[in-house]
Amino acid sequence: MEIKITQQAAKRVQNGYPLLQKDDLMDQIQENQWVDFVNKEGKRIAKGYLGVQNNGVGWSLTTKNRPLNHAFFVELFFRAKEKRRAFYQDKKTDAFRLLNSAGDGLGGMTVDKYGDFAVVSWYNRTLYNKQEEIISAFKEIFPEVKGIYEKLRFQTDQPYSNLLAGIKAPEPLHIKENNVNYVVYLNEGLMTGIFLDQREVRALLASGFVRNKDVLNMFSYTGAFSVAAAVGKAKSTTSVDLAKRSLKKTKEQFNVNQIDLEQQMIHVMDTFDYFKYAKKKGLSFDCIILDPPSFARNKKKVFRVAKDYGSLVEDSVEILNRQGMIIASTNAGNVSSKKFQTMIEKALQEKNVTYKLIKKFHLPKDYVVHSSFPEGDYLKVYFYQIEKR
Known part of the structure; x- marks a missing residue:
């Protein structure tokens, strides 16, 4: 599906700026699907999605002409993991961020590591509804994660916190940060304790x-x-x-x-x-x-x-x-x-x-x-x- 954006927005997106606001759109918001963002002449500028959250209405995920499929997300998670190789080698700390939204090319979600477990935060309904292909790719790159919890950080009638995949974490879960011990609870609402x-x-x-x-x-x-x-x-x-x-x-x-x-x-x-x-x-x-x-x-x-x-x-x-x-x-x-x-x-x-x-x-x-x-x-x-x- 194509979504037409303003010339100013098209220029920003081409220069790598990933976030779109409602005023950037020349079409109505269509959520829950991958879209091509095009300029007013119909030329494709980027691929991404529309999903309303507190700081915008959509995200550009790539300016390349490639499908947003399993292979795309496998590559994205692989790059994210490579950037954090030093954190994996640090024996003093076992809790840190694995994916930081737009910083790692996937605006609208974050992933945090707590010991052997991960917490995924969804900031809009579109990515949440695309979770099957995203989490499938995540598991491929992070097989060491024993259990995945999710936090829904958008307006919804569903529970805000759930066990998404794998086994339950102990409650409390003990983590280590710079050789200091902390306890966290991965399924107590939106917060974990640190x-x-x-x-x-x-x-x-x-x-x-x-x-x-x-x-x-x-x-x-x-x-x-x-x-x-x-x-x-x-x-x-x-x-x-x-x-x-x-x-x-x-x-x-x-x-x-x-x-x-x-x-x-x-x-x-x-x-x-x-x-x-x-x-x-x-x-x-x-x-x-x-x-x-x-x-x-x-x-x-x-x-x-x-x-x-x-x-x-x-x-x-x-x-x-x-x-x-x-x-x-x-x-x-x-x-x-x-x-x-x-x-x-x-x-x-x-x-x-x-x-x-x-x-x-x-x-x-x-x-x-x-x-x-x-x-x-x-x-x-x-x-x-x-x-x-």
Whole structure:
């Protein structure tokens, strides 16, 4: 089937840009099939598909004139595996990304490795409906995977998480990252218990970067940053998250690393309320980690990284020791690196402190980003050394 696209879109796609928006189409959206994208003269520009998801309506998969069949996907997965050969050889880590959407030529899905198991995330219905030929090719290139779980990250009436193929993973499943142990649950909704894209940040914390420091981990989820900090001989860690499950999950992460819980505080409470609580109690910290979701809502307020991150930084300065550090992180794709840095530094200027950006992290190498699609590099983690006046 042919889908006509605008001249501007045709030029972008020819130059390697893979994502299509609704305004790029001169025809109606036709989902659940492979299509040829053609220009207004009818010349074929690329092959791909239309599938509505949160950041667009379709993807170009190749500008070559070849069928999108089993052989195509076998070759695609083979290239992805070859790029990650060094990760397979690393005995200290057994959890990493195997396929990173458009970065590996298959916009609309990701695949993560957790030990002997894999988790496939489908971001639109079209690829989900094409799963038989895609997963068949995946199994051919990754025969070592014992079980495949899937996550449906689009609107659907079906369960969002399922065992797709192979055997069930143990619950919990123990994984290793830079010789630190973590537990994950592969079939508990859309989350697994750890965000693999933060591996390099956790590695730095575990290496002793926050040795002898009091560390506050806000929006802590299952406490992975706190565990890494404790492994790296932090003096204490404090983990704060609103979700009730965070208490049990965080304790579990500490326990699998034989870390004494005596110096590890865990609070189940609203993170914004915790700033007031800490001030009232006279608590202060050497290092504060801020890694909020892009969007969060509680009974009192709505938080959006694009609008509200600066206030988070200002609140953190209030409970930071005279010389301290803020690790500011976001995965918000709608916030550029420049905008994120500006938001942070404007907030620090408002608090009249001296600051210096000392480290930056983006996506690790297993999260392949194509040069023609730089917005695929969504992760931004900035380390600021701060001195109060």
